[in-house]
Structure formats: structure tokens, C-alpha cells
Amino acid sequence: MKRSVISAAVVGLILAVFLVSIGFSPVSEKSAVAKLEDNIVEQQVQQARGAYLAHIGNCMGCHTGQNGQPYAGGHILETPIGTFITPNITPDQQTGIGLWNEEDFWRALHEGKGRNGDLLYPAFPYTEYTRITREDSNAIFAYLQSLPSIQQQNPPNQIHFPFNFRPLIYIWRALYFEQGIYQPEAGKSDEWNRGAYLVQGLGHCNACHTTRNPLGASQGEILGGGQLMGSNWYAPSLTSLQEASTSDWPIHEIVQLLTVGLSSRAITTGPMAAVVSQSLQHLSKDDAHAMAVYLQSLPKTAPHSRGIAPELTEEVDRQLQHGHKIYETHCQDCHGSFGQGAPGAYPPLAGNRSVTLASPINVIRSILYGGYAPVTASNPRPYGMPPFAHILNDEEIALVLSYIRNAWGNRGSIITSVQVDRSRKGAQ
Incomplete structure (x- = not known):
């Protein structure tokens, strides 16, 4: 019995030496x-x-x-x-x-x-x-x-x-x-630099929110607004208080606009709604906050271009009165008799910067083809604007928009039927 135990130990030792010699061990x-x-x-x-x-x-x-x-x-x-x-x-x-x-x-x-x-x-x-x-x-x-x-x-x-x-x-x-x-900016917080990195780099916001020259290169102020390449949409300036600057917004409202697509102050539609739906709604809480901090800090600049508000001549007054009647028929039920809108459903038109942008192409397209806030996890069934391209002709759309841009304290240029026709025939 003792001999057999010794023999087994020897065999085990020999086997262990062999396994180690070929590079194998239970530990390895x-x-x-x-x-x-x-x-x-x-x-x-x-x-x-x-x-x-x-x-x-x-x-x-x-x-x-x-x-x-x-x-x-x-x-x-x-x-x-x-x-x-x-x-x-x-x-x-x-x-x-x-x-x-x-x-x-x-x-x-x-x-x-x-x-x-x-x-x-x-x-x-x-x-x-x-x-x-x-x-x-x-x-x-x-x-x-x-x-x-x-x-x-x-x-x-x-x-x-x-x-x-x-x-x-x-x-x-x-x-x-x-x-x-991207090189972090000295003197700025880690959160600010993270937001700058996301806006300037990964989010490539300037690719849309900038003016481009005929060779397709960005020119002018960074994030200063410009018409999207090959599209009849204008990406507003993110630095102008007359356009889409958020420097006077509380952080939580900027976060909400980025991740939900609407806040009490604005609603994203058109190409920006797609960006929110496909991209920005997936931001982590920290990254959304960082982007908001950076966007709020952007320097205030003049608008990319200024529209010329009309002199209230007899002819202009006649046009605005006609536009008012069209508004009462087709718009007032949702947007209110004073352009106040309905919170969470229909945006206010009074004091709405997107309504009075110098470039009217966004509001023209919204009436022609309708507009919808993005579908997001926090807003899965957004309210929408129906299209009126088949209901109103170019002249009627020009008249109602001219009224909206000059009612309730708004001041914007008069829209012409030629501008509407150009958008109707332009790129989608």
C-alpha cells in the first residue's frame, strides 16, 4: 500500500515536470x-x-x-x-x-x-x-x-x-x-471643454450652421448660420439673439431642446428634427449638459443678415389685412388669435425668432410641407403642422406669412409669391 502511494506520487511528479516542460500548468x-x-x-x-x-x-x-x-x-x-x-x-x-x-x-x-x-x-x-x-x-x-x-x-x-x-x-x-x-481651452471647466469638443468635433454642428462659399468651404463666423448645401433650409445662427442663440436660456431648457426636440421656447423641425431624432436624443445626461453649457457661453453676435421690416403704407396694410383673414381661417385654431400657441403642442408665433428670420425659407417650407417635432423617447407622438401646399396658392401663403411676421409685435420683411414659388420648386 505504501509502495503504491509512493509510486503514484512519483508518477504525478514526473507528469507535472512534463507538463511544465511543454509550457502547461493549471495556473497558466x-x-x-x-x-x-x-x-x-x-x-x-x-x-x-x-x-x-x-x-x-x-x-x-x-x-x-x-x-x-x-x-x-x-x-x-x-x-x-x-x-x-x-x-x-x-x-x-x-x-x-x-x-x-x-x-x-x-x-x-x-x-x-x-x-x-x-x-x-x-x-x-x-x-x-x-x-x-x-x-x-x-x-x-x-x-x-x-x-x-x-x-x-x-x-x-x-x-x-x-x-x-x-x-x-x-x-x-x-x-x-x-x-x-481638439485642444482643451485653458481656464475653462472640464464640462465646458467636453461640450466644445462635442459641438466642434463629433457633433460637427458648424457643418450646417455656417455660411459656405461657392467652393463649399465654411466662411464667416463659426456657428453664424447659413443655408444648408443643396437644401432649401436655413440653419440659423447659434450666436445671434435674433436667430437661435441660447445665451439667455436656462441650461435645462437647452438640454430639453437638444434631447427632446422641443422646449417652452422653441421646437425643432426640418433637418434639425432629424438630427435630434437620430442623434442628439441619445446624449448622456452629462454630455447633454456639457453641450448646453458650451452653447450658452457662445459670444453674442449680430444676425447673419437682417430683414427689412416694411413701412406700413396703405398697400402694405391691405396685404396684412388679407393675410389676417387667411390666418383666421387656417391657423388661428391651433396658434391662437394672438399667436400665443399652446404649450407642448403648437408653438407660439408671437415673438418667435424662427418666424422673423431674415431668411424666410424655413417658415415658407413649414407652411408648404408641414412641420413636425422629432420623435423621441420623451416625446413619442409629437404634434405636427399639416401641409398647405395643396390648399393655399403662392399668393395666399405669401400674404399669411407677411401677416404673421408683422403681427403681435413681430417685425419682418414682406414675403412675395415669387419666394414661395421658389421654395415650392426648390430642393426638398
């Missing part, structure tokens, strides 16, 4: 499994963070065609230099970015260069994305690589001559592109 096996599990958890955390960042950057909004598969591209973007079709960014190796690596993706965001080093057109907002950190870039890429692979070959871009001569982008970049990660 446990460490390898634990390391593998840690890597999986780390990858899942990074992908989840990347999903959040992709939402905030509204990647799906641009890289999804109408009624198309998410992130498979096909969205049509009209610009002064041609028509761009957004690419497939799912991990498909033939038609997507399945062959890309982290470095390729970082180069696209930070440098505006494709996988093979070709220069990208600035319809892709790398002019803002260049401020994104490498850590955030890697997280977004990890998320995109985790998506289902969708094979979808999108049509090529249709760029007008001479802009289709790609070497011209070198000149454009030399004039208008400044590469660089």
Missing part, C-alpha cells in the same frame, strides 16, 4: 482564459462606447439611404459642386470597409484621406471630425466592424467639372483645412 491555463475573457469584455465595452459615439456623430443619418439598410450608404447629398452618394461603412469586404483597419479609419477622420491615401471631398465633414481623439476614432471603428456585413454597391458620385479633377482638392485643403485634435 487559468490566466490565459482570464485574459481571453478580459479581452472580450474590453472589446464589448469599446464597441458599446463606439455605438454611443456613432449616434452622437449621426453617422447613420448620412450613411443610410432613404428606406435603406443602416450604415450601408446610398444617402444622396446635393451640393453646389455635384451630387455625392454616401458610401457603405458596414464591414463588407467588397463594398464596405471590411478591409480597413484602425489606422485607415483614423486617417479618414483626422486627415480626410481614404484607405489608399486618396483625398476625400469635404462633403464628408473631416474639417470638423479632425478634432476627434484617436481613442474615440478607434471606438467608433470597433463598433462599425461589429455591425452585420451588408453587400451594397452604391452609385458613384457625380461631380461637376472642373471639381471632378481631384488634384484641385490639394488647393482647397491648403486654403480651408486645418488639421488637428
Whole structure:
């Protein structure tokens, strides 16, 4: 019995020596499994963070065609230099970015260069994305690589001559592109800098809220407002109190507008409603607060352009009286006899800055095609404005808008039927 125990111990010792000699031990096996599990958890955390960042950057909004598969591209973007079709960014190796690596993706965001080093057109907002950190870039890429692979070959871009001569982008970049990660501003709080990073970089707000020159480059004041490329919509200035500045708003109302799409002071419609629905409603509480802090701090500036209020001549008075009658018939039930609206349902028109913008294209389009606040988790069934394009003719729309822009203390320019006709025929 004793001999058999000794023999078993010897055999066990020999087996242990053999297993160690080939690099195996219970301890090393446990460490390898634990390391593998840690890597999986780390990858899942990074992908989840990347999903959040992709939402905030509204990647799906641009890289999804109408009624198309998410992130498979096909969205049509009209610009002064041609028509761009957004690419497939799912991990498909033939038609997507399945062959890309982290470095390729970082180069696209930070440098505006494709996988093979070709220069990208600035319809892709790398002019803002260049401020994104490498850590955030890697997280977004990890998320995109985790998506289902969708094979979808999108049509090529249709760029007008001479802009289709790609070497011209070198000149454009030399004039208008400044590469660089966002650098925190000394003397500002961490929260302010986080908000600035989100607005200036990941959220790429200036890509819409700025004036662009004929070459598609931002010009003038940052966030100073401008007409959207290829769209009959005006993105108002975020620095002018006559347009969409929130410098005199309480923080909680800015947060509510960003994440819900409406507050007691304003309602988002048109392209901005889509941004709230697809992107901003997913902001974390801390990030929404940070963005609000930064937006509230923006310097106050003059409006991008000023409308000329009419002299109240006999002819103008006649037009406004006619517009008043149209308002009573079609608008008063919802917006009230004094333009006061209904809280949480119909926005007030009295004192409404979007009504008196120098550029009237937004209010014209709202009457023509209707307007709806975004569908969000906090407001799943928003009230909406019905379209009147088939009910009112161009002259009637011009008259009622002229009245609204000059009633209840509002002062705005007179709208003409030509302006309405231009919006009716213009880009959707």
C-alpha cells in the first residue's frame, strides 16, 4: 500500500515536470482564459462606447439611404459642386470597409484621406471630425466592424467639372483645412471643454450652421448660420439673439431642446428634427449638459443678415389685412388669435425668432410641407403642422406669412409669391 502511494506520487511528479516542460500548468491555463475573457469584455465595452459615439456623430443619418439598410450608404447629398452618394461603412469586404483597419479609419477622420491615401471631398465633414481623439476614432471603428456585413454597391458620385479633377482638392485643403485634435481651452471647466469638443468635433454642428462659399468651404463666423448645401433650409445662427442663440436660456431648457426636440421656447423641425431624432436624443445626461453649457457661453453676435421690416403704407396694410383673414381661417385654431400657441403642442408665433428670420425659407417650407417635432423617447407622438401646399396658392401663403411676421409685435420683411414659388420648386 505504501509502495503504491509512493509510486503514484512519483508518477504525478514526473507528469507535472512534463507538463511544465511543454509550457502547461493549471495556473497558466487559468490566466490565459482570464485574459481571453478580459479581452472580450474590453472589446464589448469599446464597441458599446463606439455605438454611443456613432449616434452622437449621426453617422447613420448620412450613411443610410432613404428606406435603406443602416450604415450601408446610398444617402444622396446635393451640393453646389455635384451630387455625392454616401458610401457603405458596414464591414463588407467588397463594398464596405471590411478591409480597413484602425489606422485607415483614423486617417479618414483626422486627415480626410481614404484607405489608399486618396483625398476625400469635404462633403464628408473631416474639417470638423479632425478634432476627434484617436481613442474615440478607434471606438467608433470597433463598433462599425461589429455591425452585420451588408453587400451594397452604391452609385458613384457625380461631380461637376472642373471639381471632378481631384488634384484641385490639394488647393482647397491648403486654403480651408486645418488639421488637428481638439485642444482643451485653458481656464475653462472640464464640462465646458467636453461640450466644445462635442459641438466642434463629433457633433460637427458648424457643418450646417455656417455660411459656405461657392467652393463649399465654411466662411464667416463659426456657428453664424447659413443655408444648408443643396437644401432649401436655413440653419440659423447659434450666436445671434435674433436667430437661435441660447445665451439667455436656462441650461435645462437647452438640454430639453437638444434631447427632446422641443422646449417652452422653441421646437425643432426640418433637418434639425432629424438630427435630434437620430442623434442628439441619445446624449448622456452629462454630455447633454456639457453641450448646453458650451452653447450658452457662445459670444453674442449680430444676425447673419437682417430683414427689412416694411413701412406700413396703405398697400402694405391691405396685404396684412388679407393675410389676417387667411390666418383666421387656417391657423388661428391651433396658434391662437394672438399667436400665443399652446404649450407642448403648437408653438407660439408671437415673438418667435424662427418666424422673423431674415431668411424666410424655413417658415415658407413649414407652411408648404408641414412641420413636425422629432420623435423621441420623451416625446413619442409629437404634434405636427399639416401641409398647405395643396390648399393655399403662392399668393395666399405669401400674404399669411407677411401677416404673421408683422403681427403681435413681430417685425419682418414682406414675403412675395415669387419666394414661395421658389421654395415650392426648390430642393426638398
